[in-house]
Amino acid sequence: MGDISRFEELFLPHLDAAYNLARWLGSGDEDAQDIVQEAYTRAFKGFAKFRGDNPRAWLLTIVRNTTYTWLRKRASQDKLVPFDEEVHAMPAEPVPSEAYQEARRGQVEAALSRLPAEYREVLLLFEFENWSYKAIAAALQVPIGTVMSRLSRARRRLQQELAHDRPEEMGDEL
């Protein structure tokens, strides 16, 4: 039996992060709200097993798993581009950032939405949640080397998507 007030104290402060992650992984607002509710319920049921000192990371891992289950269940498979490390690997040639300095958030968002969820999640967890490679590897249950290469490829791919959006602004370096 979990202590609900203790649970709320630990996990409610991370509601925004939970919702944000669900959105990043490809769910719309309505789905994300349902996912967050489901994830909190799951977290509460598993609260007795929570031994860690990082409730936010623990919760986000549950949100992540819930999101994938949810999206799969809702047959929104089209949002989950079938993932293959090699297929999705893009040429490592970076694109100059000058070309995108004017890019709006909307363009970044649109570009992100064309990335596989596996790329979006490492970007979010590393760049915005400030997780270490090690923490991401643990949550995703992949080797640290995979996190490293996935993050690099995610960045290249994102740069490409943004370049594709605004070809007229591509710099000479391309």
Place this chain on the structure above:
Amino acid sequence: MNCEQAKALLDTYIDGELGPDERAQLEQHLETCAECRATLARLRRFRDFFIANGPRYSPPPELKTKVLSRLEIAKRREATAWLRKPWLYAGILLLGGLLLSWWRISADSEKAIAQQAVSNFVRAAALEHLCDVVSPDPGVVGSWLTSKLDFSPPVVLPGLGFQMRGGRLDVVQNRKVAGLVYKRNKDLLTVFVWPAGGQPLRPNSRFLDGKQVSAWTQADLNFVAVSNMSGQGLDEVVDRLKNAIK
């Protein structure tokens, strides 16, 4: 370290996740390679751009309320989780059925046993064959019965004016039982005794065919006392017997 090796490490370098040795080697290369320095600068700019422009989704304010109410439901479910176990209901039904059938069987068999005891009592009196062994001495009666049976019936005197007349072998529920015969003037008392063997008798008293019958179990033995005495006297006799057997 050449440029290809260096470029493969640039992301990790920016991320601050490079080990100290590789980091030192990469920095050494960067000092001598303008191209890699430029690439590094571009990567950093892109990263800054991305962090500055990456989407941040904020939940609508009502999400917190929704989550809280879901948690309330989960909490209530948890508190009553044991009520929703199907095996619990199956168990209760099964137990209830067993109890009911046990009660019926025992009620039926109690009556049947009392009936048999009364029949034995009446038949013995009608045949004027009350005893296989005649003796006023409980010790003699007890030894004789023990020698004829697979158990030792406790032979005691109830007092209240009853005298030992003797003992006989009889049959209750298809098994050989001891019959202890007592008399007080015209009042005849016979106590049938046999091992309970896992089927004890609930204490019960009744009138059957004008006879008083009282049954109980004590010291793993079943007792059924039958008497033709008038009034409610048998209960007192049974109490005396119970005390004497202890």
